[in-house]
Amino acid sequence: MASGDALLVAEHLTKRYRDVTALDDVSFSIFDGITGILGENGAGKSTAIKIFLGLIRPTSGSATVLGQDAFESVAVRGRLGYMPEHDCLPGQVSAAEFLTHLAEASGLPPSAARTRAADTLRHAGLFEERYRAIGGYSTGMKQRVKLGQALVHDPAFVFLDEPTAGLDPVGREEMLDLVRKTHREFGISVLLSSHLMADVERTCDRIVVLQGGRLVESGEVGHFTKETETVFIEVDTNREALVAALQRRGVVVTAEGGGLTIEGADESVYDLVRDALVEAQAPLRRMAPRRAALTDLFERDGDRAPAGAGA
Amino acid sequence: MSAPPAGAAEAGRGREGTVFDIGYQRYTGAREGRARARMAVFKDGLRIAMGLGRGPRAKILPWFFVAVLAFIALIMALVAGAAERLGGPGAAQEMNLPSHSDFYGIASMILFVFAALVGPELLCRDRREGVIHLYLVRPLTGADYVFSRWAAFLVVVSAAAWLPQLILFLGLSMGDPAPLDYLGQHWLDVPRFLLAGLAMAAYTTTLALLTASFTTRRAYAAVFLVGLFMITTPFTAGAAQEIGGTAGQWISMFNLTNIPVHVNDVIFGQVSEITEEAPARAFPPAVLVGWYLAWTLVPAAILGWRYRRGAP
Numbered sequence: 001m002a003s004g005d006a007l008l009v010a011e012h013l014t015k016r017y018r019d020v021t022a023l024d025d026v027s028f029s030i031f032d033g034i035t036g037i038l039g040e041n042g043a044g045k046s047t048a049i050k051i052f053l054g055l056i057r058p059t060s061g062s063a064t065v066l067g068q069d070a071f072e073s074v075a076v077r078g079r080l081g082y083m084p085e086h087d088c089l090p091g092q093v094s095a096a097e098f099l100t101h102l103a104e105a106s107g108l109p110p111s112a113a114r115t116r117a118a119d120t121l122r123h124a125g126l127f128e129e130r131y132r133a134i135g136g137y138s139t140g141m142k143q144r145v146k147l148g149q150a151l152v153h154d155p156a157f158v159f160l161d162e163p164t165a166g167l168d169p170v171g172r173e174e175m176l177d178l179v180r181k182t183h184r185e186f187g188i189s190v191l192l193s194s195h196l197m198a199d200v201e202r203t204c205d206r207i208v209v210l211q212g213g214r215l216v217e218s219g220e221v222g223h224f225t226k227e228t229e230t231v232f233i234e235v236d237t238n239r240e241a242l243v244a245a246l247q248r249r250g251v252v253v254t255a256e257g258g259g260l261t262i263e264g265a266d267e268s269v270y271d272l273v274r275d276a277l278v279e280a281q282a283p284l285r286r287m288a289p290r291r292a293a294l295t296d297l298f299e300r301d302g303d304r305a306p307a308g309a310g311a
Numbered sequence: 312m313s314a315p316p317a318g319a320a321e322a323g324r325g326r327e328g329t330v331f332d333i334g335y336q337r338y339t340g341a342r343e344g345r346a347r348a349r350m351a352v353f354k355d356g357l358r359i360a361m362g363l364g365r366g367p368r369a370k371i372l373p374w375f376f377v378a379v380l381a382f383i384a385l386i387m388a389l390v391a392g393a394a395e396r397l398g399g400p401g402a403a404q405e406m407n408l409p410s411h412s413d414f415y416g417i418a419s420m421i422l423f424v425f426a427a428l429v430g431p432e433l434l435c436r437d438r439r440e441g442v443i444h445l446y447l448v449r450p451l452t453g454a455d456y457v458f459s460r461w462a463a464f465l466v467v468v469s470a471a472a473w474l475p476q477l478i479l480f481l482g483l484s485m486g487d488p489a490p491l492d493y494l495g496q497h498w499l500d501v502p503r504f505l506l507a508g509l510a511m512a513a514y515t516t517t518l519a520l521l522t523a524s525f526t527t528r529r530a531y532a533a534v535f536l537v538g539l540f541m542i543t544t545p546f547t548a549g550a551a552q553e554i555g556g557t558a559g560q561w562i563s564m565f566n567l568t569n570i571p572v573h574v575n576d577v578i579f580g581q582v583s584e585i586t587e588e589a590p591a592r593a594f595p596p597a598v599l600v601g602w603y604l605a606w607t608l609v610p611a612a613i614l615g616w617r618y619r620r621g622a623p
Contacts, residue, residue: 080448082445092369106342107345186335
């Protein structure tokens with residue numbers, strides 16, 4: 001597949017369960033890289049992932065994975081990985097045995113499956129613990145096994161559903177590092193489903209936002225944060241005079257704590273701020289550009305904010 | 312101790328190795344698709360059923376039943392052998408001691424309990440622990456998964472059924488004063504008990520796994536199955552005797568323990584001890600075999616339907 005080709009394509013995807021519409025005419029494409037899929041519970045994230053994994057058939061529209069129909073092609077699933085949010089690990093067997101078995105279940109010959117299982121557990125940071133029964137693992141270790149089973153057969157694309165669920169801050173950071181490594185070092189594209197915007201913002205190159213089964217936004221993460229770039233300034237005195245001077249120049253300014261936030265961060269805004277500071281004779285204490293977080297973006301546009309955005 | 316020569320020291324240093332982390336390696340080998348995936352699930356099913364690669368507790372139940380079945384066959388062989396030696400050639404046959412055609416009738420309840428206790432483990436645990444979701448996102452359909460599990464348990468139950476028959480056959484051969492004559496006269500018993508054992512295994516496997524497909528707890532499936540076999544046997548036998556006639560015969564057909572034993576009787580061409588009193592034995596062989604097939608194929612179809620793609 002040539003670079004730049006879409007790996008996943010949803011075209012007018014609709015899924016209805018009797019009276020409930022889980023996905024409503026959704027179209028988007030996902031390319032090489034790490035893509036975040038955001039949305040509240042019931043937004044349609046899981047339904048979209050299930051359709052791409054071929055587990056359910058869409059009511060209408062089409063879902064294409066690695067160039068093949070997601071529902072019709074069983075073979076394509078040999079090149080996909082899936083890390084579910086819910087528990088999916090057997091307690092009695094060791095991680096090495098489990099990953100070897102699932103590598104075989106993905107079509108790898110037994111000898112290759114054993115080698116891949118050991119390598120994958122090493123990359124997931126579980127090499128020393130690989131012969132212990134999974135039932136005795138901590139939550140963080142279990143999450144690593146879940147990620148490992150999704151990668152053990154070296155997929156081209158992997159779906160990660162809430163990979164940081166249940167992890168403490170250190171474990172969460174380590175898991176996000178692994179997710180980043182999965183693409184940047186292993187070369188495997190990722191679709192990261194999460195309701196934690198901070199995770200998505202720090203990890204993903206692009207996002208797809210769903211709400212109520214509809215597509216709200218999709219594009220590069222940088223695009224959303226750049227759109228709302230601001231400048232934060234603090235002055236020692238004459239703050240009111242500065243505000244008046246800025247407003248006379250048509251600059252959108254809002255008070256925030258002890259400082260002022262100014263919308264837009266191109267060169268002309270800096271010039272206007274300089275002129276206003278001189279006019280108001282306000283001694284500048286601090287001036288810094290500030291890029292809005294995804295959280296700020298969706299909180300501001302309250303009507304399209306996914307739940308848990310502040311997390 | 313003298314110092315090693317300089318050359319040896321150099322050679323020693325030359326043998327020292329360094330471990331390099333070569334980073335993540337993409338897999339470029341063969342991908343064998345669905346066939347390999349089915350085989351993996353099948354092999355795993357064998358390991359689960361026999362407790363292989365698991366702790367000792369997982370091994371107790373299956374191996375206990377295999378040992379009990381083998382023990383019954385051993386006793387039967389020893390008794391027949393003793394009868395031959397004490398009563399002379401042909402004494403075992405004259406005394407009408409139970410043989411190959413009777414074994415599955417005698418052992419049927421043990422085989423059913425074995426299937427009821429062990430079989431559900433192949434499906435229940437995967438659904439309870441959520442592992443089924445990891446199978447269904449691989450190059451494997453729900454039907455592939457359940458068929459592979461079914462085939463694995465069929466092999467285990469067949470082996471559990473055949474092993475005692477084999478012991479019995481060897482025991483009877485060696486117990487006979489003329490073993491070669493015995494083999495020549497009774498060699499047909501081998502394909503018969505293989506076929507009858509397969510029929511027994513297919514029936515018990517299908518019912519056990521169908522029941523397991525409705526629950527995530529092995530204990531619930533096991534209690535239901537054992538209860539079903541235990542209750543239908545005396546109930547249908549009593550009601551069939553009481554009502555009599557064709558209606559009684561049909562009631563007798565609902566004795567779930569006897570259904571595969573009737574097929575065993577058809578294969579061996581003689582009524583076994585366990586079905587001797589069953590009114591259903593009077594039905595023509597085609598009806599008995601058809602009834603068996605209905606009780607095996609319909610549950611198999613329901614089982615397949617339960618595991619259609621993404622269903623569990």
